Amino acid sequence: MIKVCTEDFDLGLLTNELRQKSPQSGAIVNFVGLVRDINHGQSVSKLFLEHYPAMTEKVLTDICSRAKARFSVDHIDVIHRVGELDLNSQIVYVGVSAMHRGDAFNCCEYVMDYLKSEAPFWKKESQHGQQVWLDANPTDVAAKARWEQ
Amino acid sequence: MITLLFFGRLRELLDCQRLPLEITSAVDVASLRQQLADKGPHWQEFLSLQHALVAVNQTMAQEQTMINDGDEVAFFPPVTGG
Numbered sequence: 001m002i003k004v005c006t007e008d009f010d011l012g013l014l015t016n017e018l019r020q021k022s023p024q025s026g027a028i029v030n031f032v033g034l035v036r037d038i039n040h041g042q043s044v045s046k047l048f049l050e051h052y053p054a055m056t057e058k059v060l061t062d063i064c065s066r067a068k069a070r071f072s073v074d075h076i077d078v079i080h081r082v083g084e085l086d087l088n089s090q091i092v093y094v095g096v097s098a099m100h101r102g103d104a105f106n107c108c109e110y111v112m113d114y115l116k117s118e119a120p121f122w123k124k125e126s127q128h129g130q131q132v133w134l135d136a137n138p139t140d141v142a143a144k145a146r147w148e149q
Numbered sequence: 150m151i152t153l154l155f156f157g158r159l160r161e162l163l164d165c166q167r168l169p170l171e172i173t174s175a176v177d178v179a180s181l182r183q184q185l186a187d188k189g190p191h192w193q194e195f196l197s198l199q200h201a202l203v204a205v206n207q208t209m210a211q212e213q214t215m216i217n218d219g220d221e222v223a224f225f226p227p228v229t230g231g
Binding site for chain 1: 156
């Protein structure tokens with residue numbers, strides 16, 4: 001399941017759905033990304049997320065296909081929110097079910113690392129009343145590179 | 150006719166989200182960048198390679214990627230989702 005939406009999600013419900021459609025799985029790994037109150041030393045009061053609708057799901061689907069080819073997993077679910085998000089809000093969810101935990105952990109990290117560097121989303125933060133577009137983080141590029149060695 | 154789209158910081162700086170553009174024959178991405186740069190100083194600065202990635206028909210493209218009539222070409226800053 002891949003979804004881009006403005007609405008919040010319920011981690012408990014998502015985990016149950018993933019569990020129920022994965023009877024052969026022995027492990028589920030979930031990742032949730034949040035809006036934090038400080039970024040690069042600046043206090044943040046709100047986040048706006050823009051995306052390229054026609055391309056976003058295509059890229060996420062492609063990342064999940066590559067992840068499924070690389071790791072032995074049963075299902076990968078991805079939800080990414082867009083629009084205005086308050087502090088502490090959930091931004092992104094990646095849930096992976098697999099027979100064994102190693103593949104589930106690795107696959108979840110792989111999907112997040114590629115999502116951060118390939119999926120067409122852009123964050124704009126409210127910092128002290130100023131609206132600031134975020135720059136790409138070099139550590140995200142490094143995180144992706146480790147899967148390409 | 151091709152459709153140009155701009156996202157994020159680039160959309161704001163150029164004050165443009167969507168721009169239809171006539172092309173007389175297929176062009177590559179590098180030539181299109183040059184053509185857009187001629188529109189003014191903002192366009193010159195912000196459509197440079199460092200500031201704007203490009204996707205043709207929703208797939209990441211290179212400078213030599215050819216653009217044909219009917220294509221959708223999107224320019225955007227490095228992505229920051231997740």
